[in-house]
Amino acid sequence: MGWEADVDRLPARADEPRSLLVLGEPGSGKTRTLRIAARRAAAQGARVLTARACPSEAREPYACLHQLLLPVRDECEALAEGERRVVQALFTPYDGLPRQRDLSSAILALLARLAKAGPVLLAVDDLQDCDRDSAAVLSFVARRLPDQAVTALFTACGDTPPPGLPADIAVRSLRPLTPKAAARLLDAQPGAPTGRARLELLRQAAGNPLAIIELSRAADRPGRIPRTVAEPLDALPEDTRRALLYAALAEPQEELATLMAALGTDDLRVWAPAETAGLVTLADDRVVFRNALTRLAALHRQPAKLRQQSCRDLAARSVHRAGYLASAAIGPDESVAAALEEAAGRGDRFTAARALERAAQLSPRASDRARRLAAALTAASDLGDPAWVRELYSALAQPGSGAAVCALSGALSLQSHQREAFDLLMGAVGLTDDAPMLLALATAIARQSGLPEHWREVERLRGVKADDVLASLNAQESSRPAQLLAAASLAHHADESDLCAEQYRQAGELLRAQGALGPLAWALPDQVDALLGLGRWAEAESLIEEGLNHAAVHHWTRVELDLQALRTTLRALRGESVPGTVFTGPDWRSVSLHENRATHARMLRACGLTALALGDAEGAFRQLRTLFADDGDPLDPFLSPRCVAELAVAAHRTGRQREAAHVLARVRHRQGDRPTARMTLLMHHAAALVDEDADPEHHFQLAVVNPEAATWPLERALARLDLARWLRRRRRPLEARAQLTVVLETAVRLGARQLAESARAELRASGVAEAPAAEHPLAELTAQQRQIVRLAAKGLSNREIGEQLFLSPRTVGSHLYNVYPKLGVSSRHQLRDLLVCEK
Template structure:
């Protein structure tokens, strides 16, 4: 798992049509060297290729030519393979006590070369040597000599060796493949393939300890299943640990108990010595390395084994020694004291809560913060303190993005909590977890129950609950959820009026609840940074936009204020709320910029849990704007995190968006677009936003395959029988795609009814984007309208360049309409613009369609000139390209600056540098170059 690139390289090595090949696969213990070699052997054998295999002994030095004997053993009795005059050489070389000098090596090399040459006459041959560093030198010398003499024979030679560098004596020109750690997603998939794989904290902790090493993933999971026994170490590591002196084993125990960030002087202080020779045996055994004042273990199982192989009393002593070491930081001291505690200890719990959690949060490590707060809760003496710390842990776990951990903490919290204000905090975290796990009805019900029995008392908390309810309603698409939102918003506004300063009448009670203010009173907020400037107002605007999205209210068109400077984690909720409002209102450029700033803030504070809520909208915005490489990077990153945290529904959203992107590009796609084995586990009935993404992806996929009927079926399912969308935003934005499929499938009348329902729902003043899409759709399916009038209205607004693919599709359909009415010159102008966009976006299907229509108009192939313009545009930076297109669209420097938050002078400076790169000197030429008419 997770070795696709390496497997591809192995396959290319086995393809010997270009001559003999050789490869050395390097990696630490447990990285999968032997498994890759077995894959190569199985692949070669399946194709009928002879496989000659051997492996190192792993013990004492073997006799000369032992490995070569084992390698040739399967073919020693093959008739006519060995010339008669070579048998004496073989018998002599393989006899016990035989010599291994230069003469014997040359003679045996000649025999081996002859054997491989004869075998390769009929089939390719694979020579596979595992653990080559443990093979005898004489055998390796012969094989390396044979490799140098092979010329055109169909022979592949694969070697594996432990470590990151080739063993001594290996040829310098032998290509090497180094196996690093698995990616987080691949490690998580490997863990999921094990029996009884853990979830929540245990899952994340195991993945952290394994550090991407496949063997460590398997062994740590096995140790968890069998109980609290010692973590098994591979034979080689175990023997090296057992051979160490007692003082070095004690030192390794302290090193394994220390946190990875702790420096060597503190570790030496815990040992009571400054003599580094205590580490020498472990260094010489390759178990650790010391550099730059830090100690690192060579293998994750070494750390685990060095700790768990010692008795509990010694492990406790190691933690206490580390806590008492001179120079130890208060945060690490609190953690070690907590690790050494075996019962409730309020002093340690308080230190862990106030120092360690704050340190971890400020460092961006939400996992460490959550774990510290959970440990502090378990060390608490009173239920009151335990409940408060568990609520704080839930908030941190929610920011981390692990709903299973939140659910585990909520179960424990529910047993000890008696505080209604804490219940509000816990309900936010738990409802968010349930929503991420796809249980939208249960999540929304929990929020309603909280409003009834434990209503929030501050503006921040009340708007947080309401905003979370709006996000859940958006995801569920259920009418009963939408209908509750106005009432919840009214109640939140009432709370804000009654407590405008968000005062806490229990100000004397302190303790952490939110990551943004661990020392603040409990009901100061429910998620990170809710007390930041402008956050309640931003959350209120988000809820209002969510409500207005269903009735076409003019409030949707209120401008979104640009964000202030990023001055810490406080603006994050405001950035996300403002970005969501911009997404609802089709202000895509502002939306993308706000999401970018939010991603920067999220990366700095490690809050993937808040990011995951906005990820699909962010990707959707980038796809619509033609920023496809950025969208793909976000999809890849998000799918990896979704696998790590087991967020099936989030992974399905991203898979649907990837299918969408690939269909727009014109990539080759399988007949079944959704390949995730778990997607059927998501209840799409209460996750209509996910269903909408899947339906649109399926429709675009069908269009790419030329199946208009199936495409229409998918797009039509985005709307109910009465034409109402099954979810806000995405179905209406797919109206022109529905119309295009309907036109091809002969279902124009049905699509026109849906178009009328969408137009009525959006009201008299829809957004610019929806106005353009409605005109495009009307031109295709509204038989009572003038198609050319609607096509022109779909193209006339320069703001349409914000969504280049949508505008290019409208141009294409307009050009087809023009050609069929025998107006080829006008059609060619539109098609040239389409082709420029298609080449720039690398939308191959669209480019092919445009070229086909150009040929139908009788035009010469203009792809060369378009490609030249696209190549020149590719030389610009992303910001320069954006400025150039806005300038070509007719915007002034000041207008461009307002959109991109730049000064007019900066915009002018960019254009001054852009013109020479494009070979032009004016805005008019820029407009002509980009075919913007």
């Protein structure tokens, strides 16, 4: 929802805005948006009249209207004589131009006539360049559109509407592309850069579509600048162009005072022509380019000698001296390389890896070059960009160190190549002093691959259970995030979900602050797993979306599939599933699920739960049964057993109890004498449904009465629902109602709509005329919270809500985070259903 929905509704219904202004920076997609809307309107049978304002015609009266109405010139013949003469005067200016008010009224009459034959869309691009007379008429018309079949769509540059438009016109701003969308657009470009160059391009483009395309084209030809970008720059005074060069070379965090000192002036008027042209803004003691292409043009339309001198001037004044000196350097320079190496310790992982790579390039001695390349490799691995890691690894003359091998192995694993990653690690064991680190990573890869031979190899080399490897790493590792991640992983596999989620949360905060996305990539699927089990679905959804953005930017192929599967699982748990669930992604067909069994297990569970949510018990049983081999052994030793209760539910509905009981027996055997509390509860639930030799009531009670079951609210609620059904069929309705009331409360709190409907249906079947209706949850909110909820339900973003209510986006987000549990929802689009019920 948002401005896209407004565009989709043009031509609009009577109760929707009939005029819309789309704002955005150059290259943000305004023209494309207008063209898409025009094509859709034409496909729906609308008459589309288009115009694009041009700066060179801004002083010609009615130039834009002439372009807009030329296709319907002949239609004027059917107007009244006075109106016809006025409109025709647009096309015969030698007879004298019409008066503005007369022309406005005549155009309204023309539009009303056109509307009798069908919908009409007026589409005007770049309204800020429109001539003053045309703009005045269009503003008049927009305020008085004669019929709901006539709509208007305007676009304009900037973040404020051009003067003269109606104050109540609907305005939507084109936001920058999300990181995921920006990465997808870049990947679609021919010859798009990879590794460090790719990340730098995405950072520079800042989500601007045109900048992404043009910067990609310019990657091999730095001087290639679009004419529309170069011309405004070339028109500036020389001293302003020089000032823009310094701004283009400056680090993003460089202060204005430093730039002025490097320029040798304190006169801020040097920036005025660029500000007037809309090329830069001066705010918060910074010079900010409005467009990445303008920055590129300011840089490359100056000679190399001047660029070098500018870097030296900045180095003399800035605390970022090493970076500027490196940009000015031509050949090897140990002093600059050493300064870069020292500065790398003060930046985030991206900045550190970039500085260390450049330091290696400037190193005169081979030993220094190798050391700095290895450090850059580690930083790029921490950053989590596999392509950059592989580039740096290939540049190492002797890449045999444990840290280098771990970095490349981790990169291969994130891209789904588990066998290659594991073999690389095993080949390095015994050749390095980093054996504990290698074995810890091998354990993590074995958990992802799920391959028995990987587990056997890890345990053979270590002589202990694989979890002890991580425990050993935890004892030796001094990094606080690494300790937290190791503890969280152990807690996850011990089904200590609360501890797992808390440890992952703390680690995530530290890693994000450091820009260390690599370790976060390994943690995200398990962290989301834990949150789903705990019923903290809003947090899980937020992590999924964050992870999918990172996965697209850094090409974490298998992590992307994990998160897509978990997102599908979450939708199924909420009861939002749709038929034809398909896992998509740029490389998903090339992923070998055989060597990524954890990913495969998540996909099978997602498909099985989706089928259950759609009432397809047969399909659900097929998918969930595939989580186990014919003999009952699990596809994935950890994830498959945790689906045993869901398999039992599908088996119970399809009469496959015996087959599921065989799997359950195998799961019991593999869990041993001391299964986790969670597995104990799940196995009791499954036994109550499929074990013919068991007492169902006994197992149901053991699945729900244990206080530890409260840790996993949905799993407990599902067991209660099946217990209630069993009780009702044995003519014990009062006991069934008690269980169902708790199920309904849990389902509403979690936002599990289908479970709530099942509980209500069972309550009715057990003799309750209607499920108990609680007071509408909006009543619990403050007036401001109710406003925020209603605006969010309409599809407005946090920023748009904040603009209407004079709040910061962070405050809006905090309010929504706090009210979701009170409303029993976990996502924005669920609010729409809630407000429908309110009405």
